[in-house]
Amino acid sequence: MVPGCFGNGPPLGCPARHASTEYRAPAIASPDAERRAYDAAVTYVVVTGARRGLGVSLAEQFEAAGADVLAAARSGSACGSQVHPPLDIGDEASIKVFAASIERPVDVLVNNAAIDARVLGAHGDERGPLKLSPDNFLAQTRVNAVGPMLLTRALLPRLEAAPGAKVVNITSQLGSMWYGAEHGRDMGYNASKAALNAVTVRTAGVLRPKGIVVVALHPGWVRTDMGGSSAALGPDEAAAAIVGTVSGLTIDDTGRFLRWDGTDHPW
Numbered sequence: 001m002v003p004g005c006f007g008n009g010p011p012l013g014c015p016a017r018h019a020s021t022e023y024r025a026p027a028i029a030s031p032d033a034e035r036r037a038y039d040a041a042v043t044y045v046v047v048t049g050a051r052r053g054l055g056v057s058l059a060e061q062f063e064a065a066g067a068d069v070l071a072a073a074r075s076g077s078a079c080g081s082q083v084h085p086p087l088d089i090g091d092e093a094s095i096k097v098f099a100a101s102i103e104r105p106v107d108v109l110v111n112n113a114a115i116d117a118r119v120l121g122a123h124g125d126e127r128g129p130l131k132l133s134p135d136n137f138l139a140q141t142r143v144n145a146v147g148p149m150l151l152t153r154a155l156l157p158r159l160e161a162a163p164g165a166k167v168v169n170i171t172s173q174l175g176s177m178w179y180g181a182e183h184g185r186d187m188g189y190n191a192s193k194a195a196l197n198a199v200t201v202r203t204a205g206v207l208r209p210k211g212i213v214v215v216a217l218h219p220g221w222v223r224t225d226m227g228g229s230s231a232a233l234g235p236d237e238a239a240a241a242i243v244g245t246v247s248g249l250t251i252d253d254t255g256r257f258l259r260w261d262g263t264d265h266p267w
């Protein structure tokens with residue numbers, strides 16, 4: 001699928017809302033209101049890593065909920081007549097050029113792009129804490145934690161211009177000390193997602209006075225190149241749940257570590 005602007009066309013589907021005692025969803029007046037969660041004001045959503053995998057589904061599901069979506073990718077993207085430069089989230093210069101091309105208030109920034117050690121050529125037991133190379137560890141951290149921090153920083157004027165803006169850092173349960181102590185084959189992945197979680201809580205604290213919501217969100221185990229074909233959730237299923245969860249976030253949620261369905265994930 002080619003990345004690009006997903007426009008503000010007619011709703012294509014209904015973001016799923018997974019009932020949970022912890023999920024504080026907004027009041028929904030009718031099924032139509034739920035289907036068009038973002039109709040009231042044209043909402044602009046930026047999703048990184050939206051050329052394949054979960055990023056594509058997130059862009060499509062936000063569009064289905066009525067938002068304008070900029071599906072950012074390393075190969076570039078376009079929004080109507082406006083062409084946006086490629087975004088390499090591991091390259092600070094690329095982040096600055098990409099952010100400077102965005103002139104609209106950004107209501108939702110989804111930091112989705114990420115890598116694991118396999119992408120960098122490390123397989124099998126080369127990925128564990130006794131073998132993983134420092135370069136691989138640091139490269140994952142640059143893309144998975146530093147990049148989202150820098151993009152949020154670069155887009156801050158655009159986020160400040162959108163009342164109630166939200167930054168959604170797509171993390172992993174493997175970034176949890178509770179879960180990651182016993183799971184995961186890739187030391188750099190666990191550590192980089194733990195770093196992203198730390199970036200999330202610290203940024204949430206700094207941006208709370210501005211009314212900007214910042215959360216870490218584990219998307220579930222999803223059938224993508226990264227998750228593999230045995231994963232529990234389809235990308236559209238996970239993305240629809242995430243869009244529903246994000247639409248219900250308020251400043252009271254800032255700094256939380258959430259699952260795709262809006263329930264709290266242990267740190």
Ligand SMILES: NC(=O)c1ccc[n+]([C@@H]2O[C@H](COP(=O)([O-])OP(=O)(O)OC[C@H]3O[C@@H](n4cnc5c(N)ncnc54)[C@H](OP(=O)(O)O)[C@@H]3O)[C@@H](O)[C@H]2O)c1
Pocket residue numbers: 048049050051052053054055073074075087088089090091111112113114115143170171172173218219220221222223224225226227228231
């Ligand atoms: N799948 C799962 O089970 C699972 C579980 C927990 C968390 N997650 C998280 O969910 C998010 C999406 O994962 P996924 O499963 O969709 O992974 P994926 O299938 O491997 O796709 C990764 C995406 O990130 C992009 N990307 C990688 N490096 C980039 C860079 N330097 N600059 C810009 N874009 C870059 C890729 O673009 P290219 O096409 O250009 O490479 C691709 O679009 C990630 O944050 C991942 O850590 C996934």
